[in-house]
Amino acid sequence: MNIFSFENEIPPQFSCDNCSQLSISDEYCKYGTHSLQWEYTIDSYLKVNHPILYRPFQEGSISQARDSFVVWIYNSEPLLDVLTFQFGRSDEVDCQFEFHLNFRGWRTAWVAYERDMQGEPHPDMNILIIRAPKTIGTGNLYINQLMLNTSIDPRFHTRDKQVPFVNLEADNKANAHWLSLYVFEELERRRSVPEVVSPEQLWAHAVINERFEKLFLKGRLVTHEDMIRIKGIFSTFEITRKGDRISGRPIDLPFFDHFPQSDKERLKERANSIQLSDYTDFMLEIAVNYRSTGISSWKQDLQVMFIDLLDHMDDQGWTYGSSQGTVHHFGYNFRHYYPAVFLMRDELEQAGRLQRTQKTMYWFSGAGRIHTPFHEIEGNIDIFNTTLHGILASLLILHDTPKKVRELSSFREWLSHSLLPAPGLRSAYKSDGSAYHHVNHYPAYAVGGFLGVTPVIYLISGTVYRIDERAHESVRKALLALRLYSNKYEWLLSLSARHPTGKGALEVEPYKYMALSGTPDGSKPVDEEVAATYLRLLPHGEKSEAAERFLAMRIAPEADPNGHWTMNFAALAIHRRDSWLAGARGHNRYLWANETYVSANLYGRYISHGHLQIMSQGEPINNAASGYHHDGWDWNRWPGTTTVHKPIADLRSNVRNVDTFSGFEEMLLSDETYAGGLNLEGRNGMFAMKLHEHPKYEGSHRARKSVFFFDHRIICLGSDIENTNSVYPTETTLFQNHLADLGSPIWVNDNSPICEFPYSYQRVLEEPIWLLDHKENGYYIPAGQMLSVTRSVQRSKHQATDADTQGDFATAILGHGCAPKQGSYEYTILVKTDCAGIEAFCENMKSLETAAYTVLRKDRSAHIVKDHVNQTTAYALFEANATVDTGWIADVDTPAMIMIREASNELTVSAVDPDLRLYEGIESDQYDEDGNQVEVSLYSRKWVHAESVQHTMRITMKGNWILKEDCFGCRIAEHRADHTVIEMEGKDAMPREFVLQKGYVGELGDSYETFDKEIIS
Template sequence: MTIFSFESGIPVCFTCDRHSRLSITNQYYKDGNASLQWDYTENSSVIVTESIGYRPFQEGTKDQARDSFTIWIYNAAAVEGELVFEFGRSGAVDCSFQFGLNFRGWRTAWVAYERDMTGCPHPDMDTVTIRMPMGIQPGTLFIDQMMLNTPIDPRFHTRDFQVPLVNLRADVSANAHWLALYAFEQLAPKHAIPSAVIQEDQDAFGLMNERFEALFFKERRVSKEEITLLQRRFAEYGIARKGGILTGRPIELFFDHYPPLLKEELKRLSNGVQLSEITQFLLETAICFRSCEEEEQQAHLQAMFITVLDYMEDQGWTYGSSQGTVHHFGYNFRDYYPAVFLMRADLKEAGILERTQRTMRWYSGVGRTHTPLAEVEGNIDIYNTTLHGMLASLLIMDDTPEKVRDLKAFCDWLSQSLLPAPGLRAAYKIDGSAYHHVNHYPAYAVGGFQGVTPMMYVLKGTPFRVSREAHETIRKALLSMRLYSNKREWLISLSARHPTGKWALDPEPFAFLAESGTPDGRSEVDTEVAAAYLRLLDPDERTEAAHRFEAMGIIAEPDPNGHWTMNYAALAIHRRGSWLAGMRGHSRYLWANETYVNANLYGRYISHGHLQIMSRGEPVNHQASGYQQDGWDWNRWPGTTTVHKPLEELRASVCNVDTFSGFEEMLLSDETFAGGLHLEGHNGMFAMKLHEHPKYEGSHRARKSAFFFNNRIICLGSGIENDNTANRTETTLFQNHLPIREDPLWIDEAGPIYDFPYFQKKQLDNPTWILDNKGNGYYIPAGQTISVSKATQHSKHQSTDVDTQGDFAAAWLDHGTSPTEGSYAYAILVDTDCGQVKRFYEQMEHPDSAPYKVLRQERSAHVVFDAESCTTAYALFEADDCLGIGYVTAVDTPAMVMIREESGTLTMSAVDPDLRLYEEIEKDQYDRNGIQKEVSVYSRKWVHAKSIAHPMRITLKGQWMLSSPEQGVQVFAGEGDCSVVELICQDGMPKELVLVPIV
């Protein structure tokens, strides 16, 4: 692995033709303080005679990185033509690529040998020839940090104006939103240019400018100390002009091309400044400049700002340059856009606004707004990091008809990108899910909301506002976030690779969305969203928005109460009072866990039917409700049925399985049945067929359900099986942190248990009850083996692997080793006390007074009747033509059904939870023995598929008709005294209807 930095002179392996000259210079450099100067004429060449060390990629390796060539080139003056890089041996050329010279400043290229070059690379290549084109005038190039061969993740190479043929597949990859800048720039505008700028547009420009500026700038006093600090930071960058030449520390972001063993050494050699630091400096300088009143100070601030912009241009942070890669680039560049916007008048006066606007357009990817609407896909990364940059780059244009056209394209693109997306496409779903990494992902969604809602506010009431349907979609997704969060922290099962319990929603997007008005545009303020915002604020938070809303008479909403279904997240949400219970699963469409090499290493079971109760704290939070990372037993997520393994066996073995993904684990099941159902928005259920991926425990299966009625949750399991003879299979009732070791548990009539440590394992000849240390009661029927523990638990940190420990109370049902047809049953009373649990226990002892009855619990079906609500709930894991329980006699599709009877009327809700993104099986997910393989979900073609509509038939006892017509629902007479309800099911969305008897 050879890297040339030219700090020690011209390497002996470098030669040039007799019409050109090589030398070492300190004038330009990308690392150290030297580079190779090449004074060339037409058809000049530089030859490097050195073993390249290229090795073809071997399929099946753990790392998908591809051998690549990288180089930095400084061009003192743009010229027409292209450098040719040839790689070969013994005078023959094996492969080559071209590098455009029409630029000034630094540019780089990352080029994979096997994919991005013309020809066929060979392991014995030992010569690199760099050729100037014919007909070019004499000139000079500077070369630095030339790596003959370095492994690079094949997703990262990014094409630009210098190397437009690099990594063409990236334009349609999961990273396309970052990497397709070149492709975006080639798109032709689809909108016509209006003949003139009408007054309505002119007024809108002024209003949007005013609102956009207010997002980032509020005038204030500027102290001399602040300006001195900015000047000191500027001096640290070493940026200076010397005879028309700009010098300074390199501005860096990416080190993905550095060989791992040399990365730290090369970073030290470059002594670079991080891009995020530079852009933050620009924004802070712009704010100080706009607030400063002294002309001399303003002049210093303006000079620093313009000098940094010029230096960024010289360093290659400019239009048409991709810096080798721009993956995840937006997070480090987002301060650039408002900084330029605030300085727009001064940059125009300096004659560099047009140049800078082109840079903004390029890096924010404004060209994407010309994508045909049918191909537009939303993306939370873009909303979070570059959406404001896209708008800023348009707002700073001169007020021309072209500006009107481009803003109209932006509006249409944004509106389309916010609409409910088909399949697993980003970003928002019909059920309120917010998608990133092909799943519901609140940790990213919160950033998306932070980005998109202020822009909706800026566009509000103008000809460029988002469409009504787009507004309604983002509104539903944002309001859903405050349902699966309590108060601000979302369910741990939704934490993906961040099971810290510390991630939380931000109330501010609620304020921006409220001030964006109602979706129909009739009201200046959305009072429902504003009321949600006021509830989410902490008592001591007094914001300007809160004062405005309260002055309008808006008050904080009460805690949401009800039941909600989000089947694109395989999630059921149940709320009463101030508590939240949520249950989550996974399927062949929705991954079970997201694990990186340094994140969520023990999270394999996080969505194996995880039932979390958040009911404690002021406000309610994870820590007070029982979750704490330190000491947490990663085998025992409440509600899950798992094989309890030693931590070293539970730890993920993370691979880079293909070129579509990085080092990550996102395992899929082969089961389609996972999700929830609600009835009248009040009660609901969750059910799933659990089958663990064969990468770890492919024999592990279970049928799981939970039925939610007011403060009661009835949990059933059947068909529990696996062939693991070494480790016991368990269903966890609870695992709660003990902030005080003496916190009591109540077990039946034994009274409070203050002992620590404590352990009891008991075969239940009779039912029993438990009250945990968080105020939740558990009723456990007889015939099961239960273990209860209070102990100091020893665990591992989910990202660092360091040892952790903590005190916990836990209870679980033991199914033994290698169970067959195992089962469990228990009920939870949420937010209760000993007296209520005891009364519930006593009621369950008498069939006539029992709050619920299990009508069936077997592999094919779990059916429960709730006496208080007179509701029967069915988890029907298989089609069944002779079910005969309650009103349901048959079903032709695995389904969930809830029926409430009142005064001879049936209120019915039903769902086929199968998202039906594809049918049958995918052969490439299975090996020759029919065992499911680990694949990247990003590699699946069905990720973008539309949910397939499916007619489901439920046969009911009796003659029934719809009380009123329902779209997608038909009821007709069946055989005998039966009625058939046919529902067109799609997107896992429940359908609710009211049936009345036919008289």
Template sequence: KKKGIITGKAIWFVRHAEAYERMISPWDKHILTRTGYEMTDYFTLMQRIAIAYNNAVEDADKDELKKMFLLMYEHITDQGVCWGSCWGNIHHYGYSVRNMYAAYFLMKNVLKEAGKLDEAVQTMLWYSQTNELYTKPVENGIDMDTFNTASIGCMSSILLMDDSPEKVRYLRSCGRWLDWGCRPAKGLDDSFKIDGSGYHHCNNYPGYSVGGLNGATQMIYILSGTEFGVGQLAHQTVKNALMAMRFFCNKIHFPLALSGRHPNGTGKLTPIHYAFMTLAGTPDGTQQYDKEMGNMYMRLADGANSTLDKKMKLKIQMLGCAPEDDPQGNLALSYGCTSVQRRDNWSAVVRGTSRYLWGAEHYVGENLYGRYLGYGSMQILTAPKGENVTPKSSGWVQNGFDWNHIPGTTAIVLPLEDLKAKIRNVDISSGVEEMLYSDEAFAGGLSQRGVNGNFGMKLHEHDKYNGSMRARKSYHFFDNTIVCLGTGIENIVDQHPTETTVFQVAATDSKAENYWKDYKVGDGKSWLDNLGTGYYTPQPVKFSGLVKQESRTEDTDKPTEGMWASLVFDHGKAPKNASYEYAVIPNTTREQIDAFAAAPTYKVLRADNQAHIVSSDATHTVSYVLFETPKDMLPGGPLLKTDTTCLAMVRMVSAKKMLLTVAQPDLALYRGPSDDVYKDGKRVERSVYSRPWRHNPSLEIPVRVTLLGKWNFEGNEAIKLVEQTNKTTTIEFVCKDGLSFNVELEK
């Protein structure tokens, strides 16, 4: 300050800069580097000062920190961060002011002493929209951003108040709001789903979920054990979301295809959320501590060294919790178009796309080349025994990664400039972004009691790019063996080949480089990568030994290079009814994969555009992916026919006992033909936010299956006997939400 004039960089709100997003690209980075400090930085500093004040021991330090805080408080209040101000654009401001809430709460006594408390309370009530808590909820769920940026603000603004009947009313309303917000939401609405998905931008989105869970888990913990706590359904739903996240993350990293618009290998879950839920007790309220969540936290927090984690680990260890073993089994996320198989310390994550769920999200400067992430990708996440699993330990780094060859995908191999997303603002319901949909309803997975499962999808690329591209893809999970099938692969693109990628593995050190330099191809049917994952390919494949690949980063578009090895099926240019078959066995040896190739433990009973059916002698299981309603009897076991498309799995427990699982992957948010709009014979790009059906609940789809023989079972509302003779048994499954329904049958 000089001669009454305050100098220095200005404080600005990021959303104001959006007015320039069509004039300057990338607008946010230009504004950020050429002007002052965004509001987030200001409140982050205030929060750090507040924390330092509360930790300070010396009076002189506390006095200095108090002066600094009050000076910043008075300045930002003078600049308009106060009750009733909207800054000209009152949306998405939660990200910019979320650190204000904790800062003001921690300095409650300082603000009260300075006569500023009532003013600060009003400011927090305004920006956290706490008065909205008085509105009675009518539907489950709230926006994930609200959990992330406003929920703690609501609680802080209430706790900042002096005790009064009004404060109690706020707390009761807050508890009700939190309870409804945590319950399973319908359609594509935020935040949490019946299957464990954490939702934002109309899809399972871990990158946003970690922020939302930060608010939800702390709120549940703060209110636990009081009359304001959430109910059992809400509590269990959030717990399910955390359990699902720790299952599809290995160990804590998001799989590439579940990383939203940031497929860079850095996204992670937040272990402390599991600690908050441990201390919040069990969902049914019978136990003060949820030790199951505590065991999860102790495994996930291994290596976490923040001050909070260190204290929390000690506290939870004292409750008798110990690190759980690595999760094992199978998970199908119907609202994420995802299936996950886990054994030992490895996981296999499959991701698809449908007419309800986009396959990839692209923004300007974010995920420029990941178009194929939802084209049936399968990422194997693994590490040497005793080491933590990371993207790098699994053979993935961004340098040199060929975005055309995402493992598991069937795609047209394009020059990078053609693969690069053409991002635009397509309608008034969306921003500048790309989230393309298929027009196919059949895509998703089945899980047989969380042990094994399958996944199938009808792949159809959007007409914005290569709309003639089609394929039928399936995965069949039998313990440590994954059978991968593709049929009906076709398109009319004759300039570039179409390929299915079996693996693409980075050689990140000299040991890996030497492995691939010395690699012996052998019979061309059995392969073992340097990470210990085996591959069986009964059909001809194209192997690229150690080669230097040039690529681009997903965000900045800068050139990268790296050493890679890959294996692909080359279907040629403009293929017609091409196909592939291969099996993947993680955590194996050269001797074991050679023995498997000599005598596979599975049989492909059918592989065409109607159905993919695979039997596994090792697990006494038959897996069915029925893309179309069968016109004739099905081969391979007691399942003879179905009256519609579905996923099914039969495991023979004994000659007279079996476990039958059925799922209808169609989420059925609407029925009938796709709602796509056509222009000149091609589908028009439209945002999901413009679709009226995105708020619809999943509709019921009856699926009737006929079994060979007379079988007895215990039915329920979802599983009913339709007809039975001495030769056949017909059962109806009332499928919904893409979930899997299990029934035990005996002769």
């Protein structure tokens, strides 16, 4: 064991020079009750004779963790000098680092041998020499929990005022928003300090202060029992004072990343520390009670406790300039510190603690980031969620000086830039309403971001510090999009990322604050559209001050959203009618197929393989009532997906730590660029993707998939399904619905309900048939396909713990056999129907005269459907220059999605190039020497921050047409014979819509009726 805590005696491995002295002391302690006291003089040294046990990092290791040195130091007086830590063999120094002593209290250093130290570490190192400050005559230092070597994730070491050289790479990596406190502190101020504070600014400071206080100070009646409870909790922290010295239990983040895994639980127990979140939550409770009670003796007790808590934090190193070894993800544990000290600001000033506390707030919130150069600013949902309030509080707590004006003005500019639609896969919001974290659309994080950012937008609204109009509109769009892909509160399962619990849900409060922030242009104090959304989402019977205000303004709750929306930064299509929601999702070479951690979503490999979910049941509508149930869920069978059905053990993810940019996580990419959706006139739409599974598991598996949404009809096509797996069958799942009640029937081509359990139906269809599940979804299935329907007990595994689970389900699949070649499928879903409705639909599909739609093409190059009810033709064009020659389209020079609705002598056209075009060609490091795609971390990709490349697509239309009116990015490039070439500039995979009018008559004439018959024939 090379961990030394110095509880009872000086370890025999420790010695010092004759001019210094070592002893065990109980005066200052970090973990346990004692520390090693070193009384030093100039040129003193402390020596540890013990094998360091350092081992160089081996490429290809299962973990990227690096051997590191850890130590805690207590310094009673700040010194402008350093300790020098030298590691070597006998008298030879191999590597070293300096530790600055410009602090009072406890500080720690986490220093990686290979990356952070000067020199070259050697595996045979067996001695540590700590050299005393060179310019100080005598002094005392206290040492605790010295670890000669422990493995630490290389992303986590955090530099600070003591070790400013540690982990410099972190400032350019995904963890920078947590770890770059030192950099944020050093940023040059963009703005100069104004000469005076204007009356408008003084008014703004007062208004924002009042709003901020109201946000956290919910007045309450403080009782005698409350005081007894609070004093009881406080006593458990064991905070005591002896003169100017304060001590108590350690305060730690919950991660303990520096503890060796094999010994972590024992060391945590011995540390006897308080979790930082518990400590800061308690601080806020004391502050609220202090501000709420009028009993002077209670106020005095609460104030004394609060000051003690604050001083103990400072002594423990939770103070300006310290990073505690690491501050990764610490914002979740520190968020209540900021409002707590804000509420006690007057008392802190009286106690002489305000200036010190403000510096601590500024440091740990990373408030210096508000001075980031504009071109480097990137929004981050973690910051919006956990530290944004802290940044603002650290500025509000300043006196009303010109410096405060500069800081708040910079805050406004920084926040505005952070909220603008971001390029590439950068956070946080996209032009289509996607909300980004972990380089993808991520509602679970987005909710926390909205909870953090919308109150701040409200706090500064209507003042000189209000955010920019474009920034306001960006957040507003993302927030309103959240209520589109959620129904009513829970979002689509395909958006659940690594938490497929079915419980992910929006929060209502952000809609209130967004409404109260006014319109983006600032012309109205209340945003009526967002207010109407808030009123619809507010739980039945729940009242609020805001709701009463909105209703008094005669704002009515919005109706359930109806229409179709495209979010190609999420590869997502959203279709809504009445109260139900259907969503289709895919993935591509930019957007990962799944996010899996070592204890989360272990079986979620197929979650975005064309997942088509219908949420239509429950009060309010939710995932469970609509068919999802975790226990017993067959992770092979997400509705709409085409997958190789594997045993549960083979489906389990093999999660790896692939590089220093990422942790233990799996975020697999395809090599295909084609996945996304398109909407027409905001009413109907489509989704399509080229499915190619990553070679880590089943690289031969491919399919061309499309989904067409017309009113309550959803048409699903698949072609070119292929793989080389001759052991396990390939299948397309129509539905997998939990049977909460075994009496819930399904129907199979007959009006007689099937309640039998277990039940099995399997056959190759000789004629079209229909199904009706017990969720009011009807399925029309053309002949020639292998259909399997079951009602049975399913046994599965827990997605996070691997525990056995089981449940009762009804399932329908289309089978493609083992190792399929050119497999295909076709089925249509009627949402919210009954036996009569789906039976009539099936009957009508037997005749061209009565069919609701016709499949014009379904092959490798294109899936094309004509919906006769809407007179709309929809094209999923998977290949460029493939001579479409179907319907109105002759050819397209780019893989595209196009929808065309016919009316009189006009065509309404919507089109998109679904390729986000963040880079061209291929990345060589994503492929091995045999040309197979390998697993890489998305965080290591340079194109993640790249802007989408603009691309001009040429669509050749049959007939001669002109644009009815100007359309941004679209133009008629040429007319030739009976064809019209349209050029459309695309960017960010955003659809463009335009209307064509008949130009001059060509060979086809101008009869739509004749042309429609040609299409069908």
